[in-house]
Amino acid sequence: MLHLISGLIQPKSGKINVNGFVPFDRNPNYLADVYLVPEEFGFPSISISTYVKAFSPLYPNFDQLKLYGICEEFELQLTSNLNKLSHGQRKKFLIAFALSTNCRMLVFDEPTNGLDIPSKSQFRKILVSSVTEEQLVIISTHQVKDIDTVIDKVVVIENGKMIYQENIEEITQKLYFDLVPSLTGVENVLYNEQCPLGQKIIVTATDGNESNIDLELLFNAIINKKI
């Protein structure tokens, strides 16, 4: 799906239209407004500053100050050679560059893969502070816990089909996530999973009670067709 949106592959049937563009046409105006952060990536053997000098002019809304700020937060030196950085550092730079392009659509494929625990937290913080209301960020991940605090819509795709789509707000209004020692006395359990501390449960939300969403539990409930 991410490759279809970014224009890397052509749909086998049907048509895709994003912001009035057909992605596979790879119109430069479209490509300048969509940035894909792939799971696997490569860089030429040049410094960060040279990379920025070479590629930033291709993105009309590129914000250099923003990039410098994010690089500083990620502790990246502008003079470092990209190919001499660790995988995690290179990923951080790619994320920093993507956010600095200010593209209207940012597509992240497994953005937290390769990041250490402090970097994952930094990523969430930077993502939230960098993205504006005009931007759409699509995150595809298997590490749902890494991004559960930054998303506002959950979409679950199974075998190429969208099987669940809901806003976070709607989910918290409908479902209540809890951890109980046992299921005894608990009513309206939609889904439960055993864990070392007892049972993780999803029940129907009542009386306006809201809880933090356990995305992994929600995902398993959806896959098992309990929701």
Next chain:
Amino acid sequence: MMNDVLINYKKYLLIIVAAFIMGFVFLYGSMPRLVYGSDTLYGWNRFNSSKYMNIFLASIVALGALVGSSFPDLGSKVKTANYLLIPASTFEKFFSQFFIRVICGAAIFLVLFWIDARLARAISVMQMVDVKTNLHYAYAEQFIEKFHYGMIFWYDRVVSYSTEVGSYPIEKIVYHKAIETWGLSLLIVSIGLYLFSVKLFFKKLGLVKSILSAVAVFFAMALFMVIFSHIFYPGTKGFDVSLSNYTLQNGINNVEFWLCLIGFVSPLFLLPMGYFKLKEKQL
């Protein structure tokens, strides 16, 4: 285009410097620096246009290699994705490679070869020694011809005069047809253009597949020539090829001319094909 130069400028500079040094070494190494008084006019290895032409043709292979290494980003899936998503039109991407590798590559090659040839000549002329007297050879400048492109591309050279100064050879008879330079240069450029498009057509083993394709095309052409010979020259036997061989107005052979045309024009066909292949390229 600018980002390609920014990213690869070190590589390009290295190629230019290496090409300059290699060209100089080849030319300087081939130029004579010793003259033996006993040498006869015809036996001496005077450095003339045909010598320049041989080195020029050998050097142009390097240009073919540069052109053949176009679209380096299409070598792997990861690099291909990055390349396709660069916010530039397919034409810009295609033209930037063509401009840098073919146009700039050829221009720089011609300039470097000219500088190398002049520099190598200047040094060789200064160093040329007459073995008989152990002194600098006074007619060294005539011994090594001054290089200019006209001598290998435009002149149908039949230099037939000779002058003797003492017992030293000054000129040597040279029969050289410019069509050979053009034909061979175009052949190498054609191979380069063919290689230019290879990465767009084949994902893996591009070189092997392109050689196999070229061999298949060559045999198909030979087969068509046999078939046409049988159609247009009914007396043709077996696998013989009948071709009317005649000399054109400017002394060029019609078959040579025809081969040049076929050899150069057919790979040009690959350019628009390559453009559309790039446009429709998927990951």
